[in-house]
Amino acid sequence: MAFFEGNNMTAGYGNGPDIISSCTLNANKGEIVAILGPNGAGKSTAMKSLLGLLNLKSGNVKMDGEDISKFSPQDRVRKGISFVPQTKNVFSELTVNENLKIGAFLRDENLENVIKEIFELFPVLFDKKNQVVGELSGGQRQQVALGRALMIKPSVLMLDEPTAGVSPIVMDELFDHIVKIKKNNVAIIMVEQNAKQALSISDRGYVLVTGKNKFEGSGKDLLNDPEVRRSFLGA
Amino acid sequence: MDFLNAIILLLNFTILPALTYGSQLALGAIFVTLIYGVLRFANFATGDMMSFGTMFAVILTYYLQSLGINFGMLPTALLTIPFAVFMMIFYMLTVDKFVFGYYRLKKSPPVQLAMVSVGVMFVTQAIIRIIIGPSDRRFLDGEKFILKAREFKEITGLNEGLTIKSTQIITIFVTIIVVSTMFWFLNKTKTGTSMRAYSDNEDLALLSGIDPKKVVLITWIIAGILATIGGILYGLDKSYRPFVYFNNMLPIFAAAIVGGIGNPYGAFLGGYVIAFAEIFLTYAYKKFFMYILPESLEPTSLVQLLSTDYKFAISFSILVIVLLFRPSGIFEGKKI
CATH class of the missing domain: 3.40.50.300 (P-loop containing nucleotide triphosphate hydrolases)
Structure with a gap:
C-alpha cells in the first residue's frame, strides 16, 4: 500500500x-x-x-x-497535500515574502525558519523577497509558486x-x-x-x-x- | 501683499474645501474599491449605505442633545460614530446574508451582482425614508469655526480673510486616522494580507486555506466603517439630506476608477483628484486675477470655466476620459 x-x-x-x-x-x-x-x-x-x-x-x-x-x-x-496549479499559481500583486506567508496561512507557529528554508532552496528569491511577484520572470514566478506550496511542509x-x-x-x-x-x-x-x-x-x-x-x-x-x-x- | 491676498483667496475658496470634499470622496471611493476588489462587483448602493449609517448618527445626536450630553467644542455626532458604525455593519451583514450571499454562492457574473445592488439601493432608500424622512437636517453642534475671516484679517492685516471651519479640520484629521489604520491593517496584518491575496487570486487563496467567509465578513466590517464615517463627515460639513448621498455616487465612482478600481491607494488619491478638479474648474477666478494682474489687464467677466451646476459633468468627463485612455486607472488597478 x-x-x-x-x-x-x-x-x-x-x-x-x-x-x-x-x-x-x-x-x-x-x-x-x-x-x-x-x-x-x-x-x-x-x-x-x-x-x-x-x-x-x-x-x-x-x-x-x-x-x-x-x-x-x-x-x-x-x-x-499541496498543489501548484498550472496557471495563476502565485499572488502577483503581493510580494515574495507575502506569497510565502499566505502559503502557510494555516500554520500558526513561527514562520521565519520555514521561510529561511525556502530561501535556501531558492536563493534567487531571497534577493527579491520584498519585490512584487508580478514583476518577476517566469522561472522565478514558478519558484515562488513552488515555495508557496512548500510552506505548509x-x-x-x-x-x-x-x-x-x-x-x-x-x-x-x-x-x-x-x-x-x-x-x-x-x-x-x-x-x-x-x-x-x-x-x-x-x-x-x-x-x-x-x-x-x-x-x-x-x-x-x-x-x-x-x-x-x-x-x-x-x- | 497682493500676491499673499491671492494665495489666501485660493486657500480659502478652493484648496481647503477641496481637501475636505476630497477626503469625504476618498472614504467612499475606498469603500467602492474594496467591495469591487474582494467581492467583485460595483456596489450601486454605496451612496445610500453612507446615508443609512449617517442617519443613525443624526438620530443618536438628537437623542444625546435632548439628554443634554455634548462633546464640548467638538460635534456630538463624533460620539455617535461607534453606534452608527455598528448599525451600519449589522445592516450590511444582513443584506449580505440574505441578498448578496446567494448570488455569490451561485457564482453570478459581476453585472448581475451590480444589478442586485441597485435593488439594495432602492430598498435602503425606502428604509431611510421610513425611518427619518427626506428632509434636510443639521446636526452639527459645538464650535463651528476654528478661525473666522474677521479674526484672520485682524491678525494678519490682509484684505482677504481665511475661514477654517471645524468640520474641515475634523474631516481631514479623521480621514487621515481612518485611512492610515486601514492601510496598516491591509499591509501589515495576517488577515489584511489574506484579504489582498483573496482579491488577487481567489482560487489560489482557497487552496492556501483562506476562509472566504471570514474575508467577506472583514470586508463588510471595513466597508461599514468607511461608509459611515465618510457619510457623517459629509453630513457634518454640508448638512444631512438623505438623498444627496445618491448624487455623490458619481464623483465617488469616478474617484475609484481614476485611481484604478481595486486599488485602495488609488481610490484614496482619486478622491482628491476629483475634488480638486471639480472645485478648480468651477471657481470664479475674477478676484484672484484682480490681485495678481496689473489694473489694465483686469478681467471683466467672472473667469469661471464652468458654472457650479455642472460640477457632476466634471466627474463624468474625467470618468469617460480615464475609461477611454487608461481603463486601468491612473494608478494601475484591475481592468474593467
Whole structure:
C-alpha cells in the first residue's frame, strides 16, 4: 500500500461524460511520479480528483491508509497535500515574502525558519523577497509558486505542468529544484508535457490514454519501452 | 501683499474645501474599491449605505442633545460614530446574508451582482425614508469655526480673510486616522494580507486555506466603517439630506476608477483628484486675477470655466476620459 493513492477513480465535470474512468495512481514519500499522456487524456482531471476539486463518481483517495475522498480541498491542504496549479499559481500583486506567508496561512507557529528554508532552496528569491511577484520572470514566478506550496511542509506535493512556458534552461533548473524537494521526504506527483525530461527525473510514471491507465513503470522502463517511445515521446 | 491676498483667496475658496470634499470622496471611493476588489462587483448602493449609517448618527445626536450630553467644542455626532458604525455593519451583514450571499454562492457574473445592488439601493432608500424622512437636517453642534475671516484679517492685516471651519479640520484629521489604520491593517496584518491575496487570486487563496467567509465578513466590517464615517463627515460639513448621498455616487465612482478600481491607494488619491478638479474648474477666478494682474489687464467677466451646476459633468468627463485612455486607472488597478 502506497502512502498516497487514488484507487479506481472515475470522475467528470458536472453531468458530462466521464473524463477519467477507473484510473489508479499512487505515490510514496520521497518519490517523484510523473503522469503523462496525450492531450485530453485526463491528466489534469486525475490530479484535480486527487485534490478534491472534482467529486469522484466512484473510487477513493487514500492518504496513509485513511480514506479522504470526502474531504474538501481546504481540508486536504490541512492534511498536508499541496498543489501548484498550472496557471495563476502565485499572488502577483503581493510580494515574495507575502506569497510565502499566505502559503502557510494555516500554520500558526513561527514562520521565519520555514521561510529561511525556502530561501535556501531558492536563493534567487531571497534577493527579491520584498519585490512584487508580478514583476518577476517566469522561472522565478514558478519558484515562488513552488515555495508557496512548500510552506505548509507538505507530505504530498502535486504539480500541474510546472515547466509550462519556460525556457529549456529554466526548465532544467526547475527539475533540479523538484529533485531537491523530493529529498525532504515528499511524495511528488506531476503532470508534464516535457515527457522525456520528466521521466528522466521520475522514479515512476503513468501513461494515461482516454482516462485509463495504459502503461506504468519506472521512469527508465517507460523511457526505453518502444511502444511508449513511439506513441508519446516522438522517437 | 497682493500676491499673499491671492494665495489666501485660493486657500480659502478652493484648496481647503477641496481637501475636505476630497477626503469625504476618498472614504467612499475606498469603500467602492474594496467591495469591487474582494467581492467583485460595483456596489450601486454605496451612496445610500453612507446615508443609512449617517442617519443613525443624526438620530443618536438628537437623542444625546435632548439628554443634554455634548462633546464640548467638538460635534456630538463624533460620539455617535461607534453606534452608527455598528448599525451600519449589522445592516450590511444582513443584506449580505440574505441578498448578496446567494448570488455569490451561485457564482453570478459581476453585472448581475451590480444589478442586485441597485435593488439594495432602492430598498435602503425606502428604509431611510421610513425611518427619518427626506428632509434636510443639521446636526452639527459645538464650535463651528476654528478661525473666522474677521479674526484672520485682524491678525494678519490682509484684505482677504481665511475661514477654517471645524468640520474641515475634523474631516481631514479623521480621514487621515481612518485611512492610515486601514492601510496598516491591509499591509501589515495576517488577515489584511489574506484579504489582498483573496482579491488577487481567489482560487489560489482557497487552496492556501483562506476562509472566504471570514474575508467577506472583514470586508463588510471595513466597508461599514468607511461608509459611515465618510457619510457623517459629509453630513457634518454640508448638512444631512438623505438623498444627496445618491448624487455623490458619481464623483465617488469616478474617484475609484481614476485611481484604478481595486486599488485602495488609488481610490484614496482619486478622491482628491476629483475634488480638486471639480472645485478648480468651477471657481470664479475674477478676484484672484484682480490681485495678481496689473489694473489694465483686469478681467471683466467672472473667469469661471464652468458654472457650479455642472460640477457632476466634471466627474463624468474625467470618468469617460480615464475609461477611454487608461481603463486601468491612473494608478494601475484591475481592468474593467
